[in-house]
Amino acid sequence: EVQLVESGGGLVKPGGSLRLSCAASGFTFSKYSMNWVRQAPGKGLEWVSSITTGGTLIYYADSLKGRFTISRDNAKNSLHLQMNSLRAEDTAIYYCAGGAVAGPFDYWGQGTLVTVSS
Amino acid sequence: SYVLTQPPSVSVAPGQTARITCGGNNIGSKSVHWYQQKPGQAPVLVVYDDSDRPSGIPERFSGSDSGNTATLTISSVEAGDEADYYCQVWDSSSDHMVFGGGTKLTVL
Numbered sequence: 001e002v003q004l005v006e007s008g009g010g011l012v013k014p015g016g017s018l019r020l021s022c023a024a025s026g027f028t029f030s031k032y033s034m035n036w037v038r039q040a041p042g043k044g045l046e047w048v049s050s051i052t053t054g055g056t057l058i059y060y061a062d063s064l065k066g067r068f069t070i071s072r073d074n075a076k077n078s079l080h081l082q083m084n085s086l087r088a089e090d091t092a093i094y095y096c097a098g099g100a101v102a103g104p105f106d107y108w109g110q111g112t113l114v115t116v117s118s
Numbered sequence: 119s120y121v122l123t124q125p126p127s128v129s130v131a132p133g134q135t136a137r138i139t140c141g142g143n144n145i146g147s148k149s150v151h152w153y154q155q156k157p158g159q160a161p162v163l164v165v166y167d168d169s170d171r172p173s174g175i176p177e178r179f180s181g182s183d184s185g186n187t188a189t190l191t192i193s194s195v196e197a198g199d200e201a202d203y204y205c206q207v208w209d210s211s212s213d214h215m216v217f218g219g220g221t222k223l224t225v226l
Binding site for chain 1: 207208215216
C-alpha cells in the first residue's frame with residue numbers, strides 16, 4: 001500500500017522557520033519525482049515546489065521568493081521542505097505528492113498543517 | 119503566468135450529467151489532469167492526460183480537452199461525487215505547475 005506521511009507542521013511566529021518531512025513507503029520512491037502542494041484554509045490547491053528523481057531539477061512557485069528549499073533523500077525514502085522567513089500567508093495544509101513534475105500527481109499524503117501567527 | 123479558470127460551483131441532480139470546465143489559453147495543447155477533493159481529505163486523481171482514468175476510478179468520470187477548454191464529465195452523478203474538483207497543467211514556458219481555482223460540485 002502506498003503511503004506518504006507528512007510531519008513537521010505546527011505553529012510558528014512570523015519570520016520563523018519550519019522543516020517539513022514526508023516519509024514514503026509502498027512504492028519505489030527513487031523512481032518518482034516528488035512535489036509539495038499547499039492549501040490555505042478554505043482556499044484552493046497551490047503548487048509549491050517539485051524535485052525530480054535524482055534531485056537534479058528543482059522548481060519553485062514564484063510566490064515563495066527563495067524562502068523555501070525542497071530536498072530529498074532517496075536512501076531514506078524521504079522528502080523535505082525547509083521553510084524560512086515564514087509569513088501569515090504561508091498558513092496552509094502542506095501536502096506531499098508523488099508523480100511526474102509535469103503531473104499527474106498519483107499519490108498524496110494527508111497533509112500537515114502549518115500556522116504562522118504571533 | 120498561465121491561468122486556469124474554473125466555475126466556482128456546479129449543481130446537478132442525482133443521475134444527471136455534470137460538466138466541469140477548465141479554461142486556459144490553448145489548453146488543448148497541454149495535458150490536463152483532474153483531482154477530486156472531499157472535505158477534510160487529500161486530493162485524489164480522477165482523470166489524467168486529458169482523458170485517461172487511474173485504476174479504481176469509475177468509468178462515469180471522463181475528460182476532454184480542445185481549444186481553450188478542458189472538461190471533466192461525470193455521468194450518472196451520485197451523492198458521493200459531491201466534492202471540489204481541480205484541473206491541473208504544467209506550463210512549460212515558465213516551468214511551473216498550475217492548478218485551477220476549483221469547482222464545488224453540489225448534488226441536489
